Amino acid sequence: MERVVIVTGASSGIGLALCERLLTEDKQVRLCLACRNVQRAKAARSALLTSHTNARVDLLHLDVGSVESVLNAAKVANRIDFMYLNAGIMPNPQVDVGAFFKGLFSSNVINMFATAEGLLTQQDRLNSDGLQEVFATNLFGHFILIRELEPLLCQTGHTSRVVWTSSSNARRSAFSINDIQHREGTEPYSSSKYASDMLSLALNRNMNSQVCLVCSPLIFTNTFTLTPYNGAEALHWLFLQKPESLDPRAKYHSLTSGLGKNYTKPRLMDIDGEMAEVLFSKLRELEKVVRRNLCERNADNEAHQRYLSDIE
Ligand SMILES: NC(=O)C1=CN([C@@H]2O[C@H](COP(=O)(O)OP(=O)(O)OC[C@H]3O[C@@H](n4cnc5c(N)ncnc54)[C@H](OP(=O)(O)O)[C@@H]3O)[C@@H](O)[C@H]2O)C=CC1
Numbered sequence: 001m002e003r004v005v006i007v008t009g010a011s012s013g014i015g016l017a018l019c020e021r022l023l024t025e026d027k028q029v030r031l032c033l034a035c036r037n038v039q040r041a042k043a044a045r046s047a048l049l050t051s052h053t054n055a056r057v058d059l060l061h062l063d064v065g066s067v068e069s070v071l072n073a074a075k076v077a078n079r080i081d082f083m084y085l086n087a088g089i090m091p092n093p094q095v096d097v098g099a100f101f102k103g104l105f106s107s108n109v110i111n112m113f114a115t116a117e118g119l120l121t122q123q124d125r126l127n128s129d130g131l132q133e134v135f136a137t138n139l140f141g142h143f144i145l146i147r148e149l150e151p152l153l154c155q156t157g158h159t160s161r162v163v164w165t166s167s168s169n170a171r172r173s174a175f176s177i178n179d180i181q182h183r184e185g186t187e188p189y190s191s192s193k194y195a196s197d198m199l200s201l202a203l204n205r206n207m208n209s210q211v212c213l214v215c216s217p218l219i220f221t222n223t224f225t226l227t228p229y230n231g232a233e234a235l236h237w238l239f240l241q242k243p244e245s246l247d248p249r250a251k252y253h254s255l256t257s258g259l260g261k262n263y264t265k266p267r268l269m270d271i272d273g274e275m276a277e278v279l280f281s282k283l284r285e286l287e288k289v290v291r292r293n294l295c296e297r298n299a300d301n302e303a304h305q306r307y308l309s310d311i312e
């Protein structure tokens with residue numbers, strides 16, 4: 001039977017590698033590449049069709065950094081078996097060279113290369129919805145997508161699976177529940193990834209009562225080799241697992257052994273369940289505000305258009 005798989009950020013890197021692996025794995029897969037850049041999405045589709053001539057690959061225009069784009073994209077979906085929330089950004093990363101060399105000659109060196117802990121800062125900015133861009137792209141846009149698709153994801157008799165691409169760079173100390181967008185700090189990427197880990201837990205709690213949503217957060221600690229193919233290991237592995245065998249408190253790591261063999265390993269997350277619930281309710285509040293602002297903006301635009309056609 002056909003299995004519909006949506007992948008956000010499928011135009012390059014890990015998302016594209018995952019698509020390639022899924023088509024190789026299962027001939028019944030129908031892919032939907034959910035991308036913000038149409039040209040790059042078309043190029044990705046052509047590349048996939050070159051190696052999988054008869055594959056079914058659809059394109060969906062989706063900019064997860066824009067709430068309006070997310071709402072429009074969600075209208076188009078009519079069946080979802082898997083949804084991979086993979087799009088992510090780390091804009092303008094700055095490396096702390098001092099910390100890097102100090103780490104290089106310490107016992108923490110492997111961890112440093114696996115997680116970049118304490119090594120990276122980024123410059124964030126506001127997007128057109130007035131949200132911090134990293135938060136909006138890595139977390140909030142995907143949250144709105146889930147909220148909008150909830151009826152489809154949670155249909156009786158049909159279980160959809162949601163898999164979120166996290167990172168080993170997710171860090172509790174980079175996140176503050178009083179500043180969920182990370183307006184104040186310099187590590188928005190770590191903060192957004194930690195927030196997505198927490199959110200996956202809260203989503204499982206709040207939506208599992210209606211059965212069906214499994215958010216399996218992922219992490220990529222490709223300690224020895226870092227390629228998109230290897231990075232997609234845990235994403236691919238999760239596609240093959242039965243939902244009941246997965247633990248919502250675990251993160252599934254893509255790992256590569258010294259001999260170059262890829263494997264997936266679950267590790268329990270360092271998450272405060274109460275804080276996850278607070279984050280969930282803060283995101284619900286923010287959702288209301290952003291939706292209201294969007295309605296007002298669209299109403300203003302319509303009024304402006306009417307005014308222009310009146311004076312013509
Ligand atoms: N590379 C690594 O070492 C690790 C990566 N990750 C995570 O893996 C995921 C994929 O990253 P990776 O493949 O490495 O990076 P890439 O930059 O290669 O891919 C990121 C993808 O996300 C897309 N994207 C970015 N912003 C948006 C947006 N607003 N709307 C829709 N799509 C968007 C990009 O599209 P476009 O082509 O338009 O830019 C691109 O297809 C990310 O979530 C990242 O945080 C986690 C751990 C390690």
Ligand SMILES: CC(C)=CCC[C@@H](C)[C@H]1CC[C@H]2C3=C(CC[C@]12C)[C@@]1(C)CCC(=O)[C@@H](C)[C@@H]1CC3
Pocket residue numbers: 090095097100112113114115116119120166167168169220221
């Ligand atoms: C410029 C000098 C002196 C050194 C540069 C090394 C770093 C650029 C490099 C070391 C560890 C890397 C790393 C990532 C990015 C590049 C490094 C910082 C990630 C943060 C990329 C995104 C992720 O999600 C992480 C899991 C990666 C962890 C390791």
